[in-house]
Amino acid sequence: MIDTSHPNLTRxxxxxxxxxxxxxxxxxxxxxxxxxxxxxxxxxxxGAHASIVLVGAPExxxxxxxxxxxxxxxxxxxxxxxxxxxxxxxxxNREGRLAAPSPDLLAVLSLSxxxxxxxxxxxxxxVQPLFAxxxxxxxxxxxxxxxxxxxxxxxxxxxxxxxxxxxxxGSVELRRPGMALTLNGVAQGYATDRVAALLKARGFSDMxxxxxxxxxxxxxPQGGGWRVGLSRGPDDESIAERLRLTDETVATSMALGxxxxxxxxxxxIFHPRKGAVAPTFARVSVVDASAARADALSTAAALMTGQxxxxxxxxxxxxxx
Numbered sequence: 001m002i003d004t005s006h007p008n009l010t011r012x013x014x015x016x017x018x019x020x021x022x023x024x025x026x027x028x029x030x031x032x033x034x035x036x037x038x039x040x041x042x043x044x045x046x047g048a049h050a051s052i053v054l055v056g057a058p059e060x061x062x063x064x065x066x067x068x069x070x071x072x073x074x075x076x077x078x079x080x081x082x083x084x085x086x087x088x089x090x091x092x093n094r095e096g097r098l099a100a101p102s103p104d105l106l107a108v109l110s111l112s113x114x115x116x117x118x119x120x121x122x123x124x125x126x127v128q129p130l131f132a133x134x135x136x137x138x139x140x141x142x143x144x145x146x147x148x149x150x151x152x153x154x155x156x157x158x159x160x161x162x163x164x165x166x167x168x169x170g171s172v173e174l175r176r177p178g179m180a181l182t183l184n185g186v187a188q189g190y191a192t193d194r195v196a197a198l199l200k201a202r203g204f205s206d207m208x209x210x211x212x213x214x215x216x217x218x219x220x221p222q223g224g225g226w227r228v229g230l231s232r233g234p235d236d237e238s239i240a241e242r243l244r245l246t247d248e249t250v251a252t253s254m255a256l257g258x259x260x261x262x263x264x265x266x267x268x269i270f271h272p273r274k275g276a277v278a279p280t281f282a283r284v285s286v287v288d289a290s291a292a293r294a295d296a297l298s299t300a301a302a303l304m305t306g307q308x309x310x311x312x313x314x315x316x317x318x319x320x321x
Contacts, residue, residue: 038221041066045073045211046081046188054199055206055221065202069195073211076194079104080187082128093128093180098172108183108190108292109167115186115296116162119312123300124272128180129159131268134276138261145263153275160272185269188212189251189295196291213252213291216245230320233282241320243287250287250320251294253302255279269302280305287318 039062041052052069054062079102081087088105092098098105115123133156137148147153164175174180192211199207206218208226216226225244232240234257243250256267256279271277284301288294301309301319309319 039066041069043070043073045191046077046184047083048188048212050211052195052199052210053208054204055218057204061202065199065204068198068202072195072198073191076104076187076191080108080183080190082182082184089181089183092172092174096174096177096179099170101167101169101172104190104194105172106167106169108186109165109172111190111292111296112183112186113162115293115300118315119297119300119304120308121162121272122303122308123185123296124160124162125181125183125185126160126162126165126174126179127270127272128182129156129178130270130272130275131182132156132180134266134270135260138266143261145261145265147261147266147276157273157275185253185299186292186296189249189290189292192249192291192295211291213249213295214245215249215291217247219246230285231283236282240283241285245287248287248289249291249294250285251291251298252283252285253295253298254283255302256282269299271303277303279303281309281321283321284309285320287320 037056037058039054039057039059043050050073052066054065057065077084077087079088082089084090088098088102112123112125130153133148133152137143137152159176159178159180161176164179165181166173166175188211192209192213192215195211196209196215196217200217206220208220209215214228216228220226225246228243228245228250229239230241230243230250230252231237234254253269255269256264258268260266260268266276267279279302281302284298286294286298286301288297297312297317297319301312309321313319
């Protein structure tokens, strides 16, 4: 996922779900007995639409919970946003070093390193210089549709490499000049996990969250799990696969779901060793217990070949294409 408040981005379609999640469409409400204990919330999280459905929630209790959710989202944005100039991430990118990082930032960096290793380096949050190079190029009037000059791409690639990010409880340091991080490929999943944990701590056990990624808990209004549909791709919102989720998450990445160029050929997910590449699959989804892990894995899988995805599946990862 990506913060689409950037002026050079074009969101082509919902990155996930399409026809079956929004509002009542996550479940066939018309086929279920009418209920008066279903509460809904909608808002924004890290630049994307967010929504929550709670089952079995008294109105006043749900209202207080939603206020706590909004405060938690604001707290997370103050860490991970690329467009809040005083966020932890912006200060790190601007200065190259951040003292006393939050536990949340350290947790996401630790997970990023683990997924980086699991995916052979394909998940790499240091691709922000590549994003900047392509976005700047396509923002220029009359830009070459083939993309930035090879020298500009090579210069950006020279700043990419998660192994040159050092972090511990005392500080985070970017060890190459010009390095910068984007955590858009994992932060929305992390936000989803944090909001789910907050609601569970308040006693909610039956809910469906879309805080950038989809998390389901409990059996849903009809029982048997929450029904979620996976759309086919950024240009096709028809349903490719239907899932029933109970106490698990699904994260989806579409390499061309958000594009930088007018021809819709350069998406927001960059290969850390090549730059912009044509994706093998229009949509990749990962089902996992952790939204953050599913988010990071789906981001990397959006760059993978069928053989590479098969290798992840062989290690027990639930990947849908």
